[in-house]
Amino acid sequence: MPTTNNHEIFDRRLRRMRRDRAARNFAEHDFLYRYMAEELLDRLRDVKRSFDRVLLIGCPTPFLRESLAAIGMTVLCTDPGITNARATNGVQADEDALPFADACFDLVIACGTLDSVNDLPGALILIRRILRPDGLFLAAFSGAGSLPALRRALLVGDGERPAQHIHPQIDVRSAGDLLSRAGFAMPVADSDILNVRYFSIFSLMADLRGMGASNLLSSRPPHMTREQLGRAASVFANAADADGKTTESFSVIYMSGWAPDPSQPKAARRGSATISLTEALKSKR
Incomplete structure (x- = not known):
């Protein structure tokens, strides 16, 4: 049984365990993390200023940490999993309980973890507090619209008693x-889609387990029966293209914001914008 506060959405202990189990072979399932990390690096390159002290939240591979260090940044890693944290001489911590002093980082990057944080508003407040004035926050995580093929297959597989197998997901507006x-200050959120093609539902499930992204809900349903899994697998296979592969989608949400500082540009007066809010919040394509 989960060992968490009844009011928490995600099982913290299970989250740590799943990340620890995934750590050994994560490189075989790192495509989503790598996709997010490369995009975050691209966005960072567009920022015309330098950062010295960086907190990296989520460090299942050396890629992002080494990329930041290569451009002269001092990087401290924190991860919900003990194995990943120890591998980087970092700190094991949940994002809504970060153990750092106020105003001690120039840059905070969170890659691939914020979709399973119990108190995400609290985590973002903590991140803003540990940033120095005019410090930058960048994040990427799986959001609303992810895994539609799997969701549809599992719903049919469950039959008359549907269960929640996939996490609640945050959309770009939220x-x-x-x-x-x-x-x-100057908050920005946008999204894009990564499509991945699979021969079977079981290959997709293996990838989710391999990246530590299987069901972490405190109120997890019982394991599906063989019959339920068979129905789900058939639905997934029936959605395949002519080559036998079914397309699954991962919606990636990106966030950026600055710790407030008097030197920053002031918000434009109401009504002076040249594009609508609807256009500004549209997903990238």
Whole structure:
């Protein structure tokens, strides 16, 4: 049984265990993390200023840490999993309980973890507090619209008693609102889609387990029966293209915001924007 507060969505202990189990072979299932990390690096290159002290949240591979260190940054890693944290001489911590002093980092990057944080508003407030004035926060995580093929197959597989197998997911508008509520200046949220093709539902499930992204809900349903899995597998296979592969989608949410500082540009007066809010929040394509 889960060993968490009844009011928490995610099982913290299970989350640590799953990340620890995934650590050994994560490189075989790192495509989503790598996709997010490369995009975050691209966005960082567009920022015309330097950062010295960086907190990297989520460090299942050396790629992002080494990329930041290669451009002269001092990087401290923190991860919900003990194995990943120890591998980087970092700190094991949940994002909503970061053990760092206020105003001690120039840059905080969270890659691939914020979709399973119990208190995401609290985590964002903590991140904003540990940033120095005019410090930057960048994040990427799986969001609303992810795994539609799997969701559809599992729903049919469950039959008359559907269960929640996939986490609640944050959409891009909510992500922007959360940044604003946490006190970030110049908050921006957008999204894009990564499509991946699979021969079977079981290959997809293996990837999710391999990246530590299987069901972490405190109120997890019982394991599906062989009959339920068979129905789900058939639905997934029936959605395949002519080559026998079914397309699954991962919706990636990106967030950025700055710790407030008097030197930053002031918000434009109401009504002076040249594009609508709807256009500004559209997903990238």
